[in-house]
Amino acid sequence: MEDNTEKEPMNPGIYPGQEGQRDHQLVPATVITMPPKYEPPPPQYVLRQYEPPVRDHLLWSLFNFGCLNFCCLGFVALVYSVKARDRKVVGDVDGSRHYASTARSFNIAATVLSIVAGSIYIVLRLIPLFLQN
Numbered sequence: 001m002e003d004n005t006e007k008e009p010m011n012p013g014i015y016p017g018q019e020g021q022r023d024h025q026l027v028p029a030t031v032i033t034m035p036p037k038y039e040p041p042p043p044q045y046v047l048r049q050y051e052p053p054v055r056d057h058l059l060w061s062l063f064n065f066g067c068l069n070f071c072c073l074g075f076v077a078l079v080y081s082v083k084a085r086d087r088k089v090v091g092d093v094d095g096s097r098h099y100a101s102t103a104r105s106f107n108i109a110a111t112v113l114s115i116v117a118g119s120i121y122i123v124l125r126l127i128p129l130f131l132q133n
Contacts, residue, residue, distance in 0.1 A: 054096045056084040060107045068114035077106035 061081040064074030080103035087096035 051093070054084065054088050054093060054100050055104075056081050056088060056096070056100050057103045057107055058082070058085060061103055064107055064110040064114075068110055070110050070114040070117060073106050073110035073113065077103050077110055080106060 058081040061078040065078045084099035
């Protein structure tokens with residue numbers, strides 16, 4: 001802080017009630033230097049890559065459980081789909097991806113094996129009809 005004392009009055013005018021006093025009182029003036037105005041730093045933005053949401057394949061698992069439950073693979077796929085959804089709700093993305101991948105594998109196996117088994121059943125039921133004629 002600097003102390004600059006000047007010999008000039010701060011207010012050369014006369015205040016009300018001081019009309020009779022013509023001689024002014026000299027008051028020392030002090031100059032205070034202030035630091036520059038504080039400016040917060042600019043906000044920092046973090047750019048994240050877009051990650052698609054984890055697919056838990058729950059509808060496919062329900063369909064396989066209800067319609068194509070070959071060797072209980074549809075039920076196992078349903079269990080893993082529910083686990084994947086639970087992990088997604090908790091926020092564990094890696095665990096959710098793992099369970100969803102397992103559910104997808106069981107869904108593929110249940111769908112393919114059920115279609116193959118159904119096709120073989122239909123062919124075996126139709127062979128006697130063609131052999132009769």
